[in-house]
Amino acid sequence: MSNPFQQSLFKPKAAGAEASSSQPDFIRILDYNFYYGEAQVLFDLNLDIPHQEVTAFIGPSGCGKSTLLRNLNRMNDLIDGIRHEGDITIDGHSIYDPYLEVISLRKRIGMVFQKSNPFPKSIYENIVYSLRVAGRSKKSELDETVERSLKSAALWEEVKDRLQESAFGLSGGQMQRLCIARAIANRPEILLMDEPCSALDPIATGKIEELIHQLKEEFTIVIVTHNMQQAARVSDRTAFFYLGKLIEYGETEQVFMNPTNKQTEAYVSGRFG
Amino acid sequence: MKTANPFGQNIRPVGEVWVWVSGVGLAIGLFMIGFLLAVILWNGLNFFWPKRVALIELDPVGRTEFRDQKLVAGVIMARLALTPENLSPGNADLIDLAIEDPDYMREMQVYTGNRDVFANRNFAFLNMGDIVGITYPDDMLVLERTEWGNAIVRPQELRLGDGMIIAADDPSFSRQLRTLVNEVRERRATITRIERSQIGRLNARMSRERLEVRYLDSLEDPTPAQQAERASRVERIDEIESLIRPLMEQSALLRGMQREHSLAFTLIDGTERVQPLGDVINFYFPNKKGLFQRIGWFLFKIWEFITDYPREANTEGGIFPALFGTFVMTVLMSLAVTPFGVLAAVYLREYAKQGPLVSAVRISINNLAGVPSIVFGVFGLGFFIHEVGAVIDMVFYPRMVAINTPVFGTGGILWASLTLALMTVPVVIVATEEALAAVPRGVREGSLACGASKWQTIQRLVLPASSPGILTGLILAMARGAGEVAPLLLVGVMALAPSLPVDGMFPFVHLDRKFMHLGFHIYIVALQSPDTEATKPLVFASTLMLILLVIVLNLGAIMIRNHLRRKLTSSAF
Ligand SMILES: Nc1ncnc2c1ncn2[C@@H]1O[C@H](COP(=O)(O)OP(=O)(O)OP(=O)(O)O)[C@@H](O)[C@H]1O
Ligand SMILES: [Mg+2]
Numbered sequence: 001m002s003n004p005f006q007q008s009l010f011k012p013k014a015a016g017a018e019a020s021s022s023q024p025d026f027i028r029i030l031d032y033n034f035y036y037g038e039a040q041v042l043f044d045l046n047l048d049i050p051h052q053e054v055t056a057f058i059g060p061s062g063c064g065k066s067t068l069l070r071n072l073n074r075m076n077d078l079i080d081g082i083r084h085e086g087d088i089t090i091d092g093h094s095i096y097d098p099y100l101e102v103i104s105l106r107k108r109i110g111m112v113f114q115k116s117n118p119f120p121k122s123i124y125e126n127i128v129y130s131l132r133v134a135g136r137s138k139k140s141e142l143d144e145t146v147e148r149s150l151k152s153a154a155l156w157e158e159v160k161d162r163l164q165e166s167a168f169g170l171s172g173g174q175m176q177r178l179c180i181a182r183a184i185a186n187r188p189e190i191l192l193m194d195e196p197c198s199a200l201d202p203i204a205t206g207k208i209e210e211l212i213h214q215l216k217e218e219f220t221i222v223i224v225t226h227n228m229q230q231a232a233r234v235s236d237r238t239a240f241f242y243l244g245k246l247i248e249y250g251e252t253e254q255v256f257m258n259p260t261n262k263q264t265e266a267y268v269s270g271r272f273g
Numbered sequence: 274m275k276t277a278n279p280f281g282q283n284i285r286p287v288g289e290v291w292v293w294v295s296g297v298g299l300a301i302g303l304f305m306i307g308f309l310l311a312v313i314l315w316n317g318l319n320f321f322w323p324k325r326v327a328l329i330e331l332d333p334v335g336r337t338e339f340r341d342q343k344l345v346a347g348v349i350m351a352r353l354a355l356t357p358e359n360l361s362p363g364n365a366d367l368i369d370l371a372i373e374d375p376d377y378m379r380e381m382q383v384y385t386g387n388r389d390v391f392a393n394r395n396f397a398f399l400n401m402g403d404i405v406g407i408t409y410p411d412d413m414l415v416l417e418r419t420e421w422g423n424a425i426v427r428p429q430e431l432r433l434g435d436g437m438i439i440a441a442d443d444p445s446f447s448r449q450l451r452t453l454v455n456e457v458r459e460r461r462a463t464i465t466r467i468e469r470s471q472i473g474r475l476n477a478r479m480s481r482e483r484l485e486v487r488y489l490d491s492l493e494d495p496t497p498a499q500q501a502e503r504a505s506r507v508e509r510i511d512e513i514e515s516l517i518r519p520l521m522e523q524s525a526l527l528r529g530m531q532r533e534h535s536l537a538f539t540l541i542d543g544t545e546r547v548q549p550l551g552d553v554i555n556f557y558f559p560n561k562k563g564l565f566q567r568i569g570w571f572l573f574k575i576w577e578f579i580t581d582y583p584r585e586a587n588t589e590g591g592i593f594p595a596l597f598g599t600f601v602m603t604v605l606m607s608l609a610v611t612p613f614g615v616l617a618a619v620y621l622r623e624y625a626k627q628g629p630l631v632s633a634v635r636i637s638i639n640n641l642a643g644v645p646s647i648v649f650g651v652f653g654l655g656f657f658i659h660e661v662g663a664v665i666d667m668v669f670y671p672r673m674v675a676i677n678t679p680v681f682g683t684g685g686i687l688w689a690s691l692t693l694a695l696m697t698v699p700v701v702i703v704a705t706e707e708a709l710a711a712v713p714r715g716v717r718e719g720s721l722a723c724g725a726s727k728w729q730t731i732q733r734l735v736l737p738a739s740s741p742g743i744l745t746g747l748i749l750a751m752a753r754g755a756g757e758v759a760p761l762l763l764v765g766v767m768a769l770a771p772s773l774p775v776d777g778m779f780p781f782v783h784l785d786r787k788f789m790h791l792g793f794h795i796y797i798v799a800l801q802s803p804d805t806e807a808t809k810p811l812v813f814a815s816t817l818m819l820i821l822l823v824i825v826l827n828l829g830a831i832m833i834r835n836h837l838r839r840k841l842t843s844s845a846f
Contacts, residue, residue: 075718080627107724117715120738120841130723133733166841182723 023091026051026220027072027190032086034067036079041067043245045086049237054212054221056235056252058228060267064244065224066114069192072222073109074102090190107134110183110219114194116176118167123159126167126178130186145185152215153181154207173204180208184215191215193223197230209234228268232256240264310820317817320810321574323567324348326413326425326559328541329383335403336364339385345397346413346425346541347385348559352401354379370402377402384807389421390540395807409560412441414538416548417555422589422807426538429545434533450556453534457550460527467524472517474778479513482506488672578814587768587794588802592815594773596822598686598766598788601774603755603826605690605784606697610750613694614701615736615743621702622709623731635706642699650760653692658684658764680785684765686774687784692764693757697750704749708742709735738841744834748827755823758792766793768801791819 027049034042041064049055057065070076072088074095088095095105107130119126127149128142136142146163150156155177159170167178176199183191193212197205212221212234225231231238231252238255240248240263248255248264259265331343339345355378357368370377379401388395416424428441431449439449489495489503531551539545557570581591617638625631662681666673670680681687712735720730736743758766767787774788775781799805799812 073722075722078718078721103724103726106722109722111719111722113715113719113722115715117713117719119716119719119734121734129720129725129733133720133723133725133729179719182719186724 023051024048026091027222028087028089029068030087030089032068032071032088033084034064034071034076035083036067037081041244042071043243045246047239047246047249049220049222051220052216052218053236054216054223054234056231056238057222057224057241058226058231058238058267059241059247061226063241065241066194068241069194069222069224072190072192073106073111075111077102107186108188109190109192110186110188112176112180112183112191112193112196114198114224116172116179116199118170118175118178118182121167122164123167123170123178124163126182127185129182134186149181149185152184152211153177154211155181173200176200177204177208180211184219187218189220191219191221193221195224195226197225197227205230228256228270240267242267313813313816313820316810316813318571318814320814321571321578323557323559323562323570323574325409326415327383328408328410328413329381329399329404330406330408331399332403332405335400337400337403339397339399340391340542342542344541345383345385345399347383347397349407350382350384350396352379352381353398367400367402374402376400376404386415386423386425387421387540389424390544390546393803395422395804411558411560413558413560415557415559416536416538416553418548419552419554419584422585424538424548426540426546429537429539432535432537432547447558450536453550454553454556457531457534457553458555460531461551464524464527464531467520467527470777472520472524473772475513475517475520477772477778479510479517482510482513484673484676484678486510488676491676579818583769583794586802587798588804588808588811592791592794592818594770595789595791595794595815596818597773597775598770599755599791599819599822600826602686602690602693602788602790603751605686606693606754607747607751609691609694610698610701610754611743611747614698614746614750615705617698618702618705618709619731619736622706623727623735638699638702642703644696645759646696646757647759647763649692649696650763652695653688653760653764654684657688657691658682662688684763684787685785686765686788688764689761689766689788689790692760693754696757696760697754700750700753701743701746704746705739705743708739708746711742712738737837741834741838741841744830744837748830748834751826751830752823755826756792756819758790758796761790761793766790768793768797791815791822795819 025048029045029047029049032042032045033040045068057069059065067076071084072090072095076082084096090105090108093100119129121129124142124146125132127146131137131142131145147156147160150159155174158174159178162169167175170178176196180193180196197208200208209230212223215221223231223235235252237250238252239246240255240259240261242263248259248261250260255264256268259268325348326346327349329345329347329349331337331339331345333343355367360367367377377400381399381401381404383397383399384395385391385397386395410427412427414426414428416426418424428446428450430441431439431446431453433439433453439446443449486503486506489499489506492499495503528551532549534550535547536550536553537545537547562570578591579596580593582593583595584590621631621635625634659682662679662683662685663674665681666679673680674682716734716738717730720734721727725733765787767789770787770789772783772786774783774786776783795812795815798808798815802808
């Protein structure tokens with residue numbers, strides 16, 4: 001994928017390296033422990049997330065899925081008293097590298113939050129926000145970004161006539177799609193989605209799943225979900241967490257059809273959780 | 274036997290009594306505020322209402338008289354009850370008289386005007402038992418004059434400059450008088466324009482030159498360059514003087530013309546007097562006016578009060594400079610307090626590591642809001658004027674320092690505004706902090722996830738989203754700052770400032786100037802004027818204007834806030 005805007009902080013891709021699944025260890029999580037103050041919530045995690053695939057995190061509530069996801073773009077830095085051990089690398093580059101600027105890391109990673117969080121601005125300004133903070137304000141580029149992002153998020157048809165209206169006038173599902181459009185506006189390489197469909201009706205959910213399928217072409221996607229069917233439908237690989245530990249990780253089909261672990265089997269078949 | 278109430282016997286909601294108690298608390302609070310506003314509104318507006326002039330006849334053998342007269346003309350202000358305790362010994366028999374006629378124990382306060390005739394007194398106090406009759410003759414005339422306040426008279430005739438005489442019973446008398454009064458008013462405005470702006474401007478330049486010359490004269494042994502400078506400055510002073518002279522002549526000429534026509538009238542006792550029309554500001558026949566004329570006059574008086582300069586040591590005339598000074602000071606204060614308070618709050622809430630130290634700072638800021646305002650005045654004097662002002666003077670006006678004429682090293686509107694800004698900054702900080710805290714965490718995280726830096730997040734999302742809250746803080750700050758008087762006494766307020774802090778003279782905003790302030794004006798008028806009884810209505814009227822000014826300023830800020838709110842919640846931002 002060529003992206004003219006990306007002067008990637010990650011290693012330049014080897015010439016001719018084919019994108020899809022060429023890097024099974026695009027994101028590596030190594031011996032990772034994470035603490036909120038004294039409380040440890042992630043234990044000894046080791047997993048590799050492949051390039052341009054969809055990886056789903058599943059597990060019962062409170063098992064640390066969001067925590068792990070939010071560590072991938074260091075969003076947890078905002079919280080006082082956090083601590084980690086081990087490392088996370090993206091494209092071979094540690095995200096905890098002291099010489100790495102968190103901002104440039106986050107510019108490469110889009111994030112959709114568990115609770116939709118549109119800005120108190122117009123729809124248009126919501127989308128172009130990431131461009132504006134990057135100092136890009138060419139009208140044509142912004143317009144093009146808005147249209148492309150909204151189309152990708154399946155929202156364009158619904159809002160194209162009211163781009164200058166407040167984002168707060170949208171419905172809950174529209175807001176969530178707006179947040180997705182905002183997350184992909186600046187063409188990140190990785191897209192983190194924390195239960196993007198928890199507030200949506202089946203139709204909107206379907207649209208977003210379709211969207212995930214399309215985005216896969218371009219992005220590496222990590223999605224947290226409580227919906228087993230959804231995980232089965234959209235993801236290539238699935239990681240099952242329980243009480244902060246990675247219980248099982250593998251091809252989605254294998255995890256769902258043929259889990260090696262008893263807890264996984266119980267969880268995916270809906271017998272616990 | 275037991276009724277089938279599954280929830281027990283007591284179905285009255287628990288705590289209902291407290292609803293009533295708290296409701297009563299609110300009612301008392303509202304009543305007190307309403308009462309306060311009503312008192313000020315009533316007394317303040319009453320000042321402008323044209324009241325009828327009564328002609329009061331006193332019992333020829335009674336004890337009460339006024340300036341050896343048994344006839345008193347004036348506006349009935351109040352009827353006061355006498356108490357046996359405060360009767361003078363000579364009047365002790367009034368108690369017996371009052372058994373037959375209770376009026377003997379009551380007094381009537383009458384505004385008689387004519388301060389020039391009545392030894393500077395404005396009021397007569399008449400024992401009501403001695404009052405035989407009260408009439409309201411149509412020919413009573415009230416003259417508003419540039420000096421000695423109002424006159425209440427019976428007009429005789431108009432004496433024109435060309436010797437023509439128009440008697441008061443001439444049907445065209447009133448119309449002619451109106452024309453002439455308008456004429457002198459216009460001429461007076463011209464004189465004021467010449468003296469205040471044209472001559473005033475030249476005078477300002479000249480006094481600057483004079484100060485420079487004074488400095489050059491103070492040098493022990495001036496260099497040739499300084500001597501040359503002195504010579505050229507003296508030359509410039511002469512030049513300015515030669516510019517002023519014709520203006521002075523012109524105004525003297527106009528002043529002479531003001532004495533051309535005059536009005537002859539008699540006082541109530543029949544004494545004849547002649548008043549040059551140049552000293553008459555306005556006149557009216559109070560007993561002839563109909564309701565609509567009265568309303569028109571009332572509105573006109575309010576307008577005049579707002580736009581006129583005060584006269585006669587602030588006891589007459591309008592309040593424009595005080596109103597304007599208060600306005601400018603409040604605006605300057607807002608300009609200073611907002612960025613200062615907002616930045617402090619942003620640091621405290623967004624950047625500082627929350628902990629005991631920040632908590633201590635926050636508590637100190639809250640306590641700052643409770644410090645008596647005079648303390649800030651003393652601080653303003655000690656720090657802004659004596660330290661900052663002195664340094665500014667030393668750097669920019671070394672010559673003025675040398676001849677002991679401080680520019681910024683003395684009270685002025687800048688220091689007053691900054692002092693008040695300091696006093697009100699806690700309010701802004703607290704309000705801003707609350708507004709910042711109310712911005713949802715999700716919005717901040719969303720912004721950071723988009724690759725924004727912390728400052729970008731604050732600047733682009735957090736501050737706009739909290740701007741209504743910030744403005745609420747500013748509104749509270751303005752309400753407190755606009756009415757504060759005590760600290761101003763130390764940092765540059767004046768009872769009668771020679772010029773406005775903002776005018777047409779370069780550089781238009783004169784931050785070093787002393788200024789007038791409504792709060793101080795009220796204080797001066799109420800307590801420092803020769804006849805505080807007479808200026809009471811003026812106090813109420815000025816207070817009303819102060820309240821109105823605060824309301825207007827607040828409404829302005831509220832409108833901006835609502836506009837921002839609408840922008841934030843409904844349309845594009
Ligand atoms: N800011 C925080 N401070 C302290 N503990 C936290 C914080 N956020 C989360 N936790 C704790 O960390 C654990 C993991 O939380 P996390 O939000 O990652 O769970 P989750 O798997 O996303 O759950 P859900 O499916 O309900 O969203 C929980 O026990 C939670 O209480
Ligand atoms: Mg979660």
